[in-house]
Amino acid sequence: MESLINLISEYQLILLIVGLCLILILFLIITIQFSAINKLERRYRKFMRGVDGKNIEEIVISCLDKVDNFTENMDDLKIISKEIDIKLNNCIQKTSIVRYRAFENVGSDLSYSIALLDNKNDGIILTGIYGRNDSTTYAKPIDKGLSRYELSEEEKYVLKDAMSKGI
Template sequence: MNSELFNLLGIGNLDPAYLFIAAFVLILILLVLLIVTRVKFRKLEKKYNKFMQGKEAQSLEDEIVGLFHDNRLIRSENEKNRKDIIDINKRMARTFQKIGLEKYDAFNQSGGKLSFALCLLDESDNGFLLNSVHGTDGINYSYSKEINAGMADVELSGEEKKALDLALGSTSR
């Protein structure tokens, strides 16, 4: 087949069967691309329909504005919670967190270890030591000693030292 157009393009002696094969391959490639595009379009269409769920543009806009408003409220509440946690942590530092209790028999004759030394300390090892001595006459005598930075300002008995050491050795939970 001899064509002026083919001669002009420089393919005048080309067998037309090659052109048909090339056109057929091109059509197959385009068909595959069309199928792939259609599958992707269906997935996108499903996502779009799920997103819209029968909503009109105005109701969708209202929904988005509502979400932004909710987001602002959540951020505000989150900031308030963060400040509250900081405040709670500051307050916790001043609460008694370390405890030491030593029970003992004050006069080695009453039995039952009815006397005790109780030490309560905060995070900075400040607090007090309470000693309750059960007397032989059945009366309890209680007194306290101040503790600053883990040290007493007066001399401690052996039981009081044990209670203080127990409190200093305990950790906050």
């Protein structure tokens, strides 16, 4: 133990200089770290201040509120869309028309048949027959693509054509 004490006292000046150098190096490292932390803290405060003086927390909460509102609006739009789909199934969606000459001795194609059907192939066929002395218009109901009345060739054609025009 005494030899250790002699060794320390012999190199006491060198050990003191090395210790002071280490303290100086550590002081420089602490100063550099303190500067870096201050710079990072300034950037963090600027970041947290956000845009227009709002902090990031307020901005994030505002964005989340908007997302919630959009979600509610989307749910409302889905309900409205389903209601429109239900109503649309009952609207006229399929049409067909054919013009023809009903009588050989009468001029051009002034007679017609029109099929007006919904998505379930329910609707009517309107037919107008043009003659030299008179014209007649009549309607025949269509239920699921079938008529309880006899159909002419032209009416069968427009019914088949309209039913083939599915959405």
